[in-house]
Amino acid sequence: MKKVGLFFGTFNPIHIGHLAIANHLVEFSDLDEVWFVITPQSPFKTKQSLLDDNHRYQMVYEAVKDYPKLQPSKIEFDLPQPNYTINTLVHLDEKYGGNHQFALIMGEDNLKSFHKWKNYETILDLYSIYVYPRISNGEIEHQFKGHPKITKVDAPIMEISSTFIRKAHNAGKNIRPLLPYSVWKYMDEMNFYR
Template sequence: MKNVGLYFGTFNPIHIGHLVIANHMVEFSDLDEVWFVITPQSPFKTKQSLLDDHHRYQMVFEAVQDYPKLQPSKIEFNLPQPNYTIDTLVHLDEKYTAENNFSLIMGEDNLKSFHKWKNFETILENYSIYVYPRISEGKMKHKFEGHPKIQVVEAPIMEISSTFIRKQHKAGKNVRPLLPESVWKYMDEMNFYR
């Protein structure tokens, strides 16, 4: 049975920070694979600035081609929206229960608001959570400190955001070094975020 880490996000666009975190998780924890779960609509974000699902999937696909332990996933595309993590986890367990053991990957900042997620108690009861650090003023406080299902992985701190990339690209700045080359090419050819 494989240990699969689920890295949820809109990936609008996927950038090198996402890849560094995912690769670090798969190389320096007990995860065998990381699946990038492209979310059509997060309950916490508006859909206005999102590219179509298939374009975001294509960019993730392009980004992970050379990384056999990283996979794109469009599992949420056919689930009810907005997408709630618990619903996706239940669906994945029903579909892949014999082959995979699923865990969540999230930033330390998301852990702080995790208690607001739908059925967060059920998630904590049934799934492990791998947390990567974010820059903050001192140690980030959260109510899940020391929880046995939560494992903090000392991954590199990445302060790159898709929002920043979109905004700067639109302003005519060169954001190419922040993106995998194949993602940059796709984004440029399709004239996205201008």
């Protein structure tokens, strides 16, 4: 059975921090693959800076095409919106459950608010969670400390954000070193975030 880590995000745009964390997980944990699950834009929120789903998928595809253990996923594009992680997990189990075992990947900052997620207890009962370090404030809820389903991964701390990249690019700064070359090329050709 293939063990797949699900790395959820808008990836607006995907950057080298995302790749470094995902690659660390497939090389230094028991995960066989990491799928980048691109979260669609909620119909209830309008964010001008959020690119169309398919453009963000294309950038993730460009970023991971040379890494066989990393895959782009548009699984949430066809699910009812707004979508909740539990619904995506149920859908993935129905589609791939026979040969795939799914786990969540999240930053330490997300673990701090995990108790607010829809059906978080069910997620914790049925799925493992791999937590990578983030520089953040606040305490992790006591029920998550030392939990057998939560694995803290000693991945590099990558404090690069897509928000910073968008703002810096819009301001005319050179942010090329923060992106895989193919992502930078696509973003530049499409004139995104200007």
